[in-house]
Amino acid sequence: MKSALVIGISGATCSGKTTLALELQKLFPKSRIFHQDDYFLEVDDPRHVWCKDVDHINYDILTSLDMDKMFQDIMTVVESRQLCKKRTKFDAQVILKSDICRSSLSAIINKTINENDIELVFLDGFLLYGYKPLLPIITLKYFHILTREECVRRRERRVYDPPDIPGYFDKCVWPEYLKHLEDIKSNVEDITYIDSGIQNVIDVVLNDIYNCLKEE
Numbered sequence: 013m014k015s016a017l018v019i020g021i022s023g024a025t026c027s028g029k030t031t032l033a034l035e036l037q038k039l040f041p042k043s044r045i046f047h048q049d050d051y052f053l054e055v056d057d058p059r060h061v062w063c064k065d066v067d068h069i070n071y072d073i074l075t076s077l078d079m080d081k082m083f084q085d086i087m088t089v090v091e092s093r094q095l096c097k098k099r100t101k102f103d104a105q106v107i108l109k110s111d112i113c114r115s116s117l118s119a120i121i122n123k124t125i126n127e128n129d130i131e132l133v134f135l136d137g138f139l140l141y142g143y144k145p146l147l148p149i150i151t152l153k154y155f156h157i158l159t160r161e162e163c164v165r166r167r168e169r170r171v172y173d174p175p176d177i178p179g180y181f182d183k184c185v186w187p188e189y190l191k192h193l194e195d196i197k198s199n200v201e202d203i204t205y206i207d208s209g210i211q212n213v214i215d216v217v218l219n220d221i222y223n224c225l226k227e228e
Contacts, residue, residue: 013093013094014092014093014128014129014130014131015094015095015096015097015128015129015130015131016089016090016094016095016130016131016132016133017095017096017130017131017132017133017151017152017221017224017225018086018090018092018095018133018135018151018152019036019132019133019134019135019151019152019153019217019221020135020137020140020146020148020150020152020153020154021036021134021135021136021137021140021154021156022135022136022138022139022140022141022153022154022155022156023138023139023154023155023156023157023158023188023206024157024158024163025072025138025163025166025167025189026158026166026167026170027057027156027157027163027166027208028156028208028213029136029137029138029154029156029210030049030077030136032154032156032161032213032214032217033045033047033134033135033136035214036134036214037134038062038097039111039114039118039119039131039218040121040122040125041122042122042125042126042132043132043134044089044131044132044134044135045132045133045134045135045136046082046085046086046133046134046135046136047136047137047139047215048077048135048136048137049136049137050082050137051077051078051079051081051082052071052076052077052078052090053076053077053078055069055174058191059075060074060075060076061073061076062220063111063180063183063184065074065179065183066118066177066178066179066184068177068180069113070184071184072138072139072184072185072189072217073139073188074139074142074189075144076158077139079143079146082143083143083145083146086133086135086146086149087149089131089133089222090131090133090149093131095151095228096130096150096224096225097176097224101151102104114214114215117218117219117222120222121178121196121218121221121222121225124196124225124226125151125225128185128225129169132221132227133148138189138192141153141192141196141200141203142192142195142196146207147200151224152204152217152224153194153200153204153220154203154204154206154213154217155189155193155203155204155205155206155208156206156208157193157205157206157208158208159208160186162208163185163189164181167181167185169199181216184215202221204216
């Protein structure tokens with residue numbers, strides 16, 4: 013049976029998850045990518061929950077997203093394939109070293125993908141692991157962590173539609189992030205937590221992908 017390797021890249025707002033997902037997609041031209049942000053409900057959708065403290069839609073919870081639709085879209089790609097085995101667990105603080113340079117390693121992975129018709133799928137989103145049906149199909153799970161100060165600094169440089177209103181970060185964004193982080197630490201296994209200070213995250217992910225595919 014043909015295989016699929018699904019990789020989840022999640023984390024705090026403005027933590028670099030989308031940047032990492034897009035960089036990886038460039039290395040693997042035949043890969044697929046699904047952005048959770050593409051599944052936000054329309055503003056007038058009745059399923060939205062309001063944050064009463066700021067009289068604003070709470071966009072930082074799962075009910076603001078059509079996760080059923082995202083899941084269905086992903087399953088159309090992977091449901092007929094065998095999911096690649098999980099990697100050997102390692103300490104997220106240990107940066108893997110390799111004698112193989114990034115370009116050579118990505119070339120080896122691309123060769124394996126092409127020869128074995130493996131579907132490589134990247135999922136990018138801030139609440140990926142809160143939607144339980146997704147968990148069994150994600151082989152590699154990553155989560156970017158930020159301090160509150162760094163998160164504020166980065167978010168202030170971003171433009172949002174609709175834009176943040178005064179108090180939204182303090183009442184919704186940060187509390188929901190902490191709540192989600194606590195939930196996944198307690199209930200979701202095999203997540204590699206990535207601190208903002210780690211510079212070569214892409215190399216860590218490449219090593220994991222290689223280890224997953226070398227036996228395929």
